[in-house]
Amino acid sequence: MNTRIMPEFDLLLPETVEQAVSLLDKYQDKASIISGGTDVCVAMKSGYRTDFLISLAKISGLDYLEYDPSTGLRIGAKTTISQVLSSADVKTYYPALWQAASIFATPQLRNTATVIGNLLRASPAGDCICAVYALGGNIVLQGAEGQREVSVDEFWLAYGVTARKVDEIAIELNLPAPVKGNRSSFKRLTRTNEDLAKLNAAAHLEMDGKKCKQARLSIGCVAAIPMRLEKTEALLKGAEITDDLLEKIVTNVGNEISPIDDVRSTAEYRNQVAGVLIKRVITQACCKS
Numbered sequence: 001m002n003t004r005i006m007p008e009f010d011l012l013l014p015e016t017v018e019q020a021v022s023l024l025d026k027y028q029d030k031a032s033i034i035s036g037g038t039d040v041c042v043a044m045k046s047g048y049r050t051d052f053l054i055s056l057a058k059i060s061g062l063d064y065l066e067y068d069p070s071t072g073l074r075i076g077a078k079t080t081i082s083q084v085l086s087s088a089d090v091k092t093y094y095p096a097l098w099q100a101a102s103i104f105a106t107p108q109l110r111n112t113a114t115v116i117g118n119l120l121r122a123s124p125a126g127d128c129i130c131a132v133y134a135l136g137g138n139i140v141l142q143g144a145e146g147q148r149e150v151s152v153d154e155f156w157l158a159y160g161v162t163a164r165k166v167d168e169i170a171i172e173l174n175l176p177a178p179v180k181g182n183r184s185s186f187k188r189l190t191r192t193n194e195d196l197a198k199l200n201a202a203a204h205l206e207m208d209g210k211k212c213k214q215a216r217l218s219i220g221c222v223a224a225i226p227m228r229l230e231k232t233e234a235l236l237k238g239a240e241i242t243d244d245l246l247e248k249i250v251t252n253v254g255n256e257i258s259p260i261d262d263v264r265s266t267a268e269y270r271n272q273v274a275g276v277l278i279k280r281v282i283t284q285a286c287c288k289s
């Protein structure tokens with residue numbers, strides 16, 4: 001049911017991460033975290049119910065974006081898409097994430113929506129999810145029993161479901177330091193630019209001249225969760241990226257996925273176009289025209 005009216009809930013405003021964790025521990029699945037609210041509020045107007053919204057608004061010190069060439073990028077729980085877009089370090093060293101931020105919704109929404117909120121929403125259409133999945137890294141979770149890190153390779157479990165436990169808050173995303181020859185790229189297809197993706201894709205390549213030493217490829221909107229294309233990655237590993245290889249990749253992607261029909265597109269369209277989109281992100285990462 002879609003309505004303009006929010007259902008009733010209690011808004012809780014902890015001032016520290018510890019207080020937020022203790023509220024989550026107390027209310028368990030009766031509570032939800034709200035950060036930018038651009039997913040939660042829409043969901044609540046469409047039938048999602050929660051008794052308590054635990055807002056991060058009053059917790060200071062979580063809106064950082066810090067790059068260190070030896071340890072990589074740290075993005076705090078309240079860092080917005082606009083902050084990512086303003087970062088020269090993200091643009092230079094993590095172009096897939098920067099490109100995802102650059103096409104994300106509208107300027108107003110980018111000022112509110114957070115990167116971590118996108119990852120925790122666990123939608124297969126999430127643009128930051130797609131870029132971050134290709135880039136690799138860890139999500140830092142803090143719960144009543146302390147902190148732990150979960151690799152992005154083990155984070156998205158089912159539609160809307162992550163490895164986060166019910167009493168945990170995601171406090172940080174860590175992306176690895178770029179190594180020599182690292183390149184990455186992101187693209188998406190939408191009906192209009194403000195719409196969510198019909199299909200999105202990202203590539204992260206470690207190149208040695210024309211040869212690809214390692215590849216991570218991710219694709220969204222073709223299953224209930226975002227996917228890594230491990231069979232296609234294997235074709236790239238150790239190979240020179242030629243036009244012939246790219247054509248083989250287009251075919252291989254079509255065989256590796258079993259897309260879904262949903263409100264934004266059809267399985268048939270996605271199956272035909274996915275391989276071409278992957279070819280384009282690989283080509284863009286390699287800076288070919």
Ligand SMILES: Cc1cc2nc3c(=O)[nH]c(=O)nc-3n(C[C@H](O)[C@H](O)[C@H](O)COP(=O)(O)OP(=O)(O)OC[C@H]3O[C@@H](n4cnc5c(N)ncnc54)[C@H](O)[C@@H]3O)c2cc1C
Pocket residue numbers: 032033034035036037038039040041042077103104105106109112113114115116117118119120121125126127128164168169170171194195196197
């Ligand atoms: C008009 C519109 C356009 C949009 N366009 C795009 C788009 O182009 N691309 C795209 O990918 N998405 C888009 N979205 C979806 C949404 O904006 C993003 O997913 C956004 O990044 C969510 O961030 P948020 O801070 O608003 O999350 P919230 O709505 O606050 O939270 C989202 C989910 O994450 C959980 N959560 C948030 N923070 C934490 C935390 N620290 N720890 C644990 N759980 C947490 C919440 O409980 C909730 O389940 C759009 C939404 C709207 C309304």
